[in-house]
Amino acid sequence: MKFLGIFIFFIFSSNVLAGTPATLSFEDAEKMRVSVSRWYDIPEKERTPHKEYLSCTPFEILVPLIDQKHPDFTKLIFTFELIKNGKVFLNGNLSTSPFKTEPTGVGTGCLPLDSEYQINMTFSYNPESGLTMCPPAYTINNFTAFVKSAYNKQLNRE
Secondary structure: OOHHHHHHHHHHHHHHHHOOOOOOOHHHHHHHHOOEEOOOOOHHHHHHHOOOOOOEEEEEEEOOOOOOOOOOEEEEEEEEEEEEEOOOEEEEEEEEEEEEOOOOOEEEEEEEEOOOOEEEEEEEOOOOOOOOOOOOEEEEEOOHHHOOOOOOOOOOOO
């Protein structure tokens, strides 16, 4: 009976670890070619009137469309957490689509990047035909700091 308990413990322990997204440092995100652009399709002259009334900042995040370690997992899913006072206040998904000219996946959304919330952004790679229990996934903690950092090489479309 003791052996069975130890065996079950090791199985569940490895599943818990396998289901945890890898946390990317800002350097790792840059090497992976993660890029975030704020106000991506809105010309500068049109942004000012909207900033006063928006409680969030429109942005897009670009990541590799295929994880090199898991090339069969081609369905990209972006999720985020808004954290306030150490507790998850809100979580959700971004709209996802492939980039037209590169092998890049694009997540678009509107989050309060200029607020007191900490934002954690996770992107995961899943099988095209469905979901898996522990997909390959990567998290950028303090997403706002990454967006504003020198490691973020955003696309310039203007």
